[in-house]
Every structure is written in C-alpha cells, then in structure tokens.
Amino acid sequence: MNALALERVEYSYRRNAALRGVSLQLKPGEVVAVTGASGCGKSTLLHCAAGILAPDAGTVQVDGQDLAALPEERRAALRRTKIGIVLQFGQLVPDLPLVDNVALPLLLGGHERGEAHVSAMNWLEQVGIADDATAVPAELSGGQTQRAAVARALITGPSVVLADEPTGSLDSRAGQELLDVLLEAARQRGSALLMVTHDNLVAASADREIRLRDGLIQHEVAL
Numbered sequence: 001m002n003a004l005a006l007e008r009v010e011y012s013y014r015r016n017a018a019l020r021g022v023s024l025q026l027k028p029g030e031v032v033a034v035t036g037a038s039g040c041g042k043s044t045l046l047h048c049a050a051g052i053l054a055p056d057a058g059t060v061q062v063d064g065q066d067l068a069a070l071p072e073e074r075r076a077a078l079r080r081t082k083i084g085i086v087l088q089f090g091q092l093v094p095d096l097p098l099v100d101n102v103a104l105p106l107l108l109g110g111h112e113r114g115e116a117h118v119s120a121m122n123w124l125e126q127v128g129i130a131d132d133a134t135a136v137p138a139e140l141s142g143g144q145t146q147r148a149a150v151a152r153a154l155i156t157g158p159s160v161v162l163a164d165e166p167t168g169s170l171d172s173r174a175g176q177e178l179l180d181v182l183l184e185a186a187r188q189r190g191s192a193l194l195m196v197t198h199d200n201l202v203a204a205s206a207d208r209e210i211r212l213r214d215g216l217i218q219h220e221v222a223l
C-alpha cells in the first residue's frame with residue numbers, strides 16, 4: 001500500500017489555478033523531492049497532502065485513507081498521528097518552551113506528560129538542540145526553530161513526513177545534519193518523505209525528483 005497517494009489533485013486560489021491535476025504516490029520509506037520555479041505550486045501541493053488545504057478536485061490518501069472522506073474528528077486524529085509536517089518557518093507555538101512544542105502531538109493524542117517529555121527530549125537531542133529545551137521560539141534562531149519543527153514532526157513516528165524547504169534557514173553543515181535526521185526517519189523507520197526544495201543537493205538525496213511547472217508535473221526523475 002502507498003503511504004501517500006495524490007490522484008489528479010487540483011487547487012485554485014480564487015481564479016489562480018495553483019495545481020492543475022497532480023498525481024503522485026509514495027511507498028513507505030520512499031523519499032521524493034518536489035522542485036520547480038517559484039510559484040509553480042510546490043507549497044500548495046504540500047499543503048494539500050497535509051490536509052491543510054482541501055483540494056477542489058482529486059483525492060489525497062494517507063495509508064489508504066481518503067482525507068476528505070473522513071469525518072472531521074478522525075481526519076484530525078489521522079493528521080496528528082500519521083502526518084508529520086515541517087513548514088517553511090517552523091510554525092511553533094510562540095508561548096511554549098521547545099520541549100512542550102515538540103511533545104505537543106503526543107500530549108494532544110492523550111499520552112502521559114512525563115513520557116511525552118522524555119520522548120521530546122530524545123528528539124531534541126537528535127536534532128542537536130537539547131540545551132535549548134526550556135527556551136521559547138522567540139529566543140531562538142530560524143535554524144533552531146526549524147530543528148524543533150523537525151523533532152515535532154517525527155515524534156509520533158508518522159507514516160508520511162512533509163517538509164517545505166526543511167534546510168532553508170540553515171548553513172550547509174547544519175542543513176546536512178537536519179536532512180540526515182529526516183532521511184533516517186524514512187530509511188530506518190519507514191516514513192515516506194516528501195520535501196519541497198530549491199537546493200540541488202537536498203533533491204539529490206531523494207529517490208525521485210518531481211519537477212512542477214505551472215501546477216503540473218513537468219517531469220519525474222528516478223535518482
């Protein structure tokens with residue numbers, strides 16, 4: 001079964017067609033890079049895959065479940081447990097210390113607080129910012145919040161990880177380290193990883209590259 005399957009997904013912002021029928025499938029553990037010029041629809045594709053945007057047409061399935069067909073509560077639970085998202089600017093909760101931000105998906109899922117914190121500390125360690133566990137996002141650099149966002153995305157052991165420019169605010173060494181954490185989640189834990197990137201080196205680490213142009217897949221390359 002595919003971890004993620006998009007079939008003929010279309011999405012328009014008012015009259016502006018951002019996606020015009022995009023289909024793609026990711027198997028568990030597969031890593032796919034989405035590339036293309038600014039404005040071609042990469043972020044919109046990721047947001048549709050994440051259930052943040054509901055497509056105007058077409059379907060999005062995660063582990064065989066059609067997001068649009070689920071009642072709101074089950075869709076929210078599926079998004080919380082099976083999808084890990086790293087958006088461009090981290091999108092952490094401003095007033096919460098990092099450890100709570102990272103633990104949030106477990107706490108919302110009803111996990112016990114102590115256990116959720118131990119797991120969050122583990123993930124902060126893996127992304128190299130355990131020393132900042134008690135800091136709030138405003139006290140941190142873009143790169144540090146991006147690392148925390150990756151830790152938060154991976155803490156539930158999701159089937160699908162969606163990342164928008166995950167290394168965008170990091171220098172090349174820190175970017176490579178964070179990329180390695182994401183790749184390990186795919187290669188060793190079997191999460192399917194879909195990442196939007198402008199960076200050729202990041203794209204080269206994927207199994208496949210999907211290049212978008214004007215809301216359509218222009219071509220697909222096995223790497």
Ligand SMILES: Nc1ncnc2c1ncn2[C@@H]1O[C@H](COP(=O)(O)OP(=O)(O)OP(=O)(O)O)[C@@H](O)[C@H]1O
Nearest residue numbers: 013016017018036037038039040041042043044045
């Ligand atoms: N909130 C919005 N309202 C209206 N139009 C939007 C909105 N967000 C994106 N668009 C338009 O939809 C199209 C696709 O945008 P999208 O952000 O998905 O592209 P992108 O490839 O991710 O771009 P970038 O690489 O610059 O992040 C563009 O024409 C963009 O201007």
